[in-house]
Amino acid sequence: MKIGLLGTGKLGSTLGKIWAEKGHIIMFGSRDPQKAKKLANSIGFDASGGTYEEVAKFGDVIILAVPWSGAKESIKMAGDLVGKIIVDSTTTAAPHLGGPLKAHAPSAAAKVAKWAVGAKVIKAVHTIGVESLNKLQFGSQQASLFICGDYLDAKxxxxQLGLDLGFDVIDAGSLTNARLIEPLAMLWIELAYKQGMGTDIAFKLLRRRKAK
Incomplete structure (x- = not known):
């Protein structure tokens, strides 16, 4: 697949590198195109870099991998996104140690869908630390990735991208359900930072298999 990543931070660069190693064609986007090109060169695998608009035109799937504070502007800079698949990996919560974490309504994904007119928005990759993306096997269990969206082809x-990362992928239904899975990011932050469990933790959905 041709994957465009909006953002060159830890999440975007880590996802891009893993997917490039799996044979996908990667293009990084940044407000500073030279920064994106430098990152692409460091990864290899014929990855490329450019502007947000160039990435939007390039990708079959576009990953929104920027801080929530920059999400709306990044989508605006990407230009025409009609028909594009956008993976919203943002979280409205930040890992601050002081003060309570607060849920937001409507969901971040609903806002992204409103801003990215005509795009197929899927919520995913927002409930795990970047450090764990290269090691999603916890003993005999794979970390679960919850995704939701309204378009079956996009999901x-x-x-498949989630499977390529090594997740056990769980379809959590329509995009409306982003309001149910987004708070998992706040729980992850609470456990990792405030409860001192560290960032190498993940969620797992356990299913009891029926006896034959």
Whole structure:
């Protein structure tokens, strides 16, 4: 797949590197195109870099991998996104140690869908630390990736990308359900930072298999 990543931070660069190693074609986007090109060169695998608009035109799937504070502007800079698959990996919560974490309504994904007119928005990759993306096997268990969205074709592609990362992918239904899975990011932050569990933790959905 041709994957465009909006953002060159830890999340975007880590996802891009893993997917490039899996044979996907990667393009990084940044407000500073030279920064994106430098990152692409460091990764290899014929990855490239450019502007947000260039990335939007390039990708079959676009990953929104920027801080929530920059999400709306990044989407605006990307230009025409009609028909594009956008994976919203943002979280409205930040890992601050002081003060309570607060849920937001409507969901971040709903806002992204409103800003990215005509795009197929899928919520995913927002409930795990970047440090764990290269090691999603916890003993005999794989970390779960919850995804939701309204388009089956888009979810199918995002599911494959999740499998390529090494997740056990769980379809959590329509994009409306982003309001249910986004708070998992706040729980992750609470456990990792405030409860001192560290960032190498993940969620797992356990299913009891029926006896034959």
């Amino acid at each position: 199918s592609k995002v599911k």
